[in-house]
Amino acid sequence: MSQMQYPVGIIGGGAWGTALAAVMAQIHDRVLIWAREEAAVHSINNLHENSLFLPGTSLSSKIEATADLARMIACENLLIVTPAQHVRATLAALPDTQAPLILCAKGIEADTQMLVSDVAVTTRPGNPIAVLSGPTFAHEVAAGKPTAVTLATADQTLGSELMRRIATPSFRPYWSDDVVGAEIGGAVKNVLAIACGVVDGAGLGLNARAALIARGFAEMQRYGLARGAKAETLAGLSGLGDLVLTCSSENSRNFSLGRGLGQGQSSESLLADRKTVAEGAYTAPVLLQSATALDVEMPIVSAVCALLSGSATVDAVVAELLARPLKSESW
Ligand SMILES: NC(=O)C1=CN([C@@H]2O[C@H](COP(=O)(O)OP(=O)(O)OC[C@H]3O[C@@H](n4cnc5c(N)ncnc54)[C@H](O)[C@@H]3O)[C@@H](O)[C@H]2O)C=CC1
Numbered sequence: 151m152s153q154m155q156y157p158v159g160i161i162g163g164g165a166w167g168t169a170l171a172a173v174m175a176q177i178h179d180r181v182l183i184w185a186r187e188e189a190a191v192h193s194i195n196n197l198h199e200n201s202l203f204l205p206g207t208s209l210s211s212k213i214e215a216t217a218d219l220a221r222m223i224a225c226e227n228l229l230i231v232t233p234a235q236h237v238r239a240t241l242a243a244l245p246d247t248q249a250p251l252i253l254c255a256k257g258i259e260a261d262t263q264m265l266v267s268d269v270a271v272t273t274r275p276g277n278p279i280a281v282l283s284g285p286t287f288a289h290e291v292a293a294g295k296p297t298a299v300t301l302a303t304a305d306q307t308l309g310s311e312l313m314r315r316i317a318t319p320s321f322r323p324y325w326s327d328d329v330v331g332a333e334i335g336g337a338v339k340n341v342l343a344i345a346c347g348v349v350d351g352a353g354l355g356l357n358a359r360a361a362l363i364a365r366g367f368a369e370m371q372r373y374g375l376a377r378g379a380k381a382e383t384l385a386g387l388s389g390l391g392d393l394v395l396t397c398s399s400e401n402s403r404n405f406s407l408g409r410g411l412g413q414g415q416s417s418e419s420l421l422a423d424r425k426t427v428a429e430g431a432y433t434a435p436v437l438l439q440s441a442t443a444l445d446v447e448m449p450i451v452s453a454v455c456a457l458l459s460g461s462a463t464v465d466a467v468v469a470e471l472l473a474r475p476l477k478s479e480s481w
């Protein structure tokens with residue numbers, strides 16, 4: 151048997167990694183997934199279900215799970231699907247491999263303000279890098295429902311090759327050369343989804359939610375352009391597409407977190423003992439720091455930070471947003 155035994159491997163056995171494994175098993179004979187929790191490994195291998203993170207979805211027996219990260223070097227391509235704050239440590243612990251890394255986390259690293267692609271380039275300078283992002287609730291993708299994503303690579307040849315490796319009749323990637331833009335859309339929309347959840351939880355109405363999506367998108371554009379993203383990427387699947395999805399459904403963990411805040415619960419109680427990740431809670435403070443350093447105004451993101459830290463009430467942040475000086479609608 152050749153050294154490369156798996157065309158695609160997945161690092162991260164949460165809901166999204168498991169859903170991606172299900173997609174890959176539609177087109178590849180063998181899929182290897184690394185999960186940090188032994189219970190997830192056991193469940194995938196023996197029950198063909200990830201009962202920890204994606205309960206209720208039957209998985210193909212072509213999917214093999216392992217808790218041994220070193221085994222992932224047997225994969226020709228690697229989807230990296232740990233939460234953003236754990237990508238650095240996970241990639242540092244991965245033994246040497248030349249496999250392209252397809253980054254799937256949506257967030258900004260807390261201490262460094264680095265995008266996940268910057269973290270990957272720093273940690274694994276020898277590996278080709280791609281970003282996969284878009285409107286993709288894991289349970290829908292795992293069920294084979296039609297889904298479209300952005301696959302961003304600086305090199306189009308690599309992008310075309312990776313698209314061939316991951317596209318299925320129901321999972322359709324579109325290539326982009328804008329790696330930064332694809333990442334910023336996914337990271338920022340998580341924070342804005344918390345804000346939309348707050349609007350829902352506080353009963354502020356659908357007009358307010360639509361206004362928040364539109365003005366939140368303006369914040370995403372301002373910040374993205376300041377970090378070198380392209381406007382067209384932010385208006386695409388990985389930006390506006392994912393913003394609309396996540397801001398309009400209780401299936402979103404970020405939206406649900408915001409809903410609890412809007413109902414008056416504290417972020418400590420909402421995040422305590424949480425097994426699943428609401429990335430926006432970690433991205434919000436670092437996003438605001440980064441925006442401030444770039445002199446980019448993000449009043450909605452600032453409001454989310456105040457609610458997460460408990461430094462302001464919902465009534466106070468809404469009053470403050472509405473009392474901002476009247477201005478042009480342009481970005
Ligand atoms: N669930 C979804 O529908 C989607 C999620 N994403 C993104 O995928 C990323 C992973 O999210 P999910 O799979 O949903 O996670 P999840 O919420 O289902 O599970 C939590 C994950 O965090 C991992 N984890 C916890 N502590 C860790 C550590 N110290 N080191 C490494 N891993 C650790 C767990 O092993 C588990 O895989 C996030 O960035 C999320 O925004 C992207 C698209 C869709």
Ligand SMILES: O=C(CO)COP(=O)(O)O
Pocket residue numbers: 256284285286287288340343392395396401402403404405427428429
């Ligand atoms: O990124 C997602 C959908 O595209 C999942 O959103 P949540 O992490 O808020 O559940």
